[in-house]
Amino acid sequence: MMEPDMSAVERLIEAQLGTDATRRLLEVVEIDATIGSGDGEEVTRGEVAMALGACLFDGLLHAVPSGAAYVEDRRAEGGKVCxxxxxxxxxxFADGPTGALPAGQLxxxxxxxxxxxxxAGLYPLPRLNMTGRAYCHLDHAETVPQYFVSELHVDRFDEDFGTVAARVFGQSRDPLGSAARTLLDTLSATQKAPFAVAAAGLPELLAAFGRHHDIPTLDDYHALRAASPEAAWIATEGNAFNHATDRVADVEALADRQRALGRPIKxxxxxxxxxxxxxxxxxxxxVIRSFRTxxxxxxxxxxxxxxxxxxRDSDPETGRLDLSFDSGNATGIFQMTKVA
Structure with a gap:
């Protein structure tokens, strides 16, 4: 077990990842010490949010070797990821849910x-037939990670595309069970929850970030890809964490260094x-994925x-960090999953 004086966020992470993985993660990811309430028996919504984000970050590193290599560089330098x-x-879809899942970003x-x-912001992505929404934390805007949640509008494509999309995504399953619902209901009512309730609900929240429809057929995958590489990505990866982002002081200088190292930088x-x-x-x-034939x-x-x-630079009008996104930036970043 880890030290008895570890924070509630760290204990929640350990309950999901185990002691060794948690220790490695905490060596490289910044955790705001002011998030906690100081009460080990109850956790705040901010603590649960930070623990969820940290576990998702850990999962992404297991799925993205290039990201893991960068984070190992940071570890070797004694630095941390923000x-x-x-x-x-x-x-x-134009009407109704996505199978058993609520519609789109819901x-x-x-x-x-x-x-x-x-x-905190709505971002039209017309070139992709998508819309993005930025979700920012109300209590810890700068230190608890945001989520950029995008919806692909099936009704903006032709009828054939809609037929294939319905076949691939229309029977999606809902990963949330009673433990997650109890946790979410409790947080909604009081903005905090007993530690045991949070630890029990987190695995189901983490499970939401995955694929919840059946393996697509190869023909359906190619039909989606011809019209929308983004839809094809969702066909194989589902609602998995598409990317995680490190906030750095000088992204231009970082890009130059990564390019010199031969990393696959934009x-x-x-x-x-x-x-x-x-x-x-x-x-x-x-990644290697299976398809039905x-x-x-x-x-x-x-x-x-x-x-x-x-x-992110500061907004001169407020003096605070500019936490916004940009439709043009987002469209450019989406291109990263067009080819492997």
Whole structure:
């Protein structure tokens, strides 16, 4: 077991990942010590939110070797990652839910809002037939990671695309069970929960960030990909953490260093319209996924998740860190999963 004086956030993480993995994670991810209430028997919504984000970050590193290599570099340098935000993609049909899942981003608003998040910005992505929403934490805006939740609008494509999308995503299952619902209901009512309730509910919250529909057929995958690489990505990866983002002091200098190391960094840095938010990313690491065929199953290489970097300047009007996003930046970053 870890030290008895560890924080509630650290104890929640340990309950999910185990002692050794938690120790390694805490060596490289910044955790705001002011998030906690100081009461070991109850945890605040901010503590649960930070523990969830940290566990998702750990899972992404297991899925993204390029990101894990970068984080190991930071560990070797004695530095830590400032986890700025993660991203999730969802499917939105014109009418009704996505199978048993609530429609589009509602599948995650029902999780994020009880954890203390609220929509801080709406970002149209017309070139992708998508819309993004930024969820920022109400209690700890700068230190608890944000979520960029996007919806793919099926009704903006043609009828054939809609038929395939319904076949692939229309029978999605709902991963939330009674433990998660108890935790979310408790946090909604009081903004805190008993530690045992939080520890029991977190595995089901983590499970929400995955694929909840059946393996697609190879033909359906290619039909989706021809019209929308983003839909094809959701077909294989579901609502998995699409990327995690490190907030750094100088993203341009970092990109130059990563390029010199031969890392798969994006060719250029995306700059927001106001100039205060600058982003770049590694290209998605390839993964092997199964597809159904008439003869059984076949495996193919497809794009997986990736690791991103962001620099945020202060807003001169408020003096606070500019936590906004930018539709142009987001569209550029989405390109990272077009090829593996």
């Amino acid at each position: 986890f700025d935000h993660g991203a999730i993609r969802t499917i939105l 599948a995650f608003s029902r999780i994020l809002e009880p954890l203390g998040y609220a929509v 060719d250029r840095v995306e700059v927001s319209a106001n100039g205060r938010v600058r982003q770049t990313a590694y290209r998605a690491d390839p 008439d003869d059984g199953q076949i495996e193919q290489q497809v794009p997986g998740s990736f690791y991103e970097f962001i620099t």
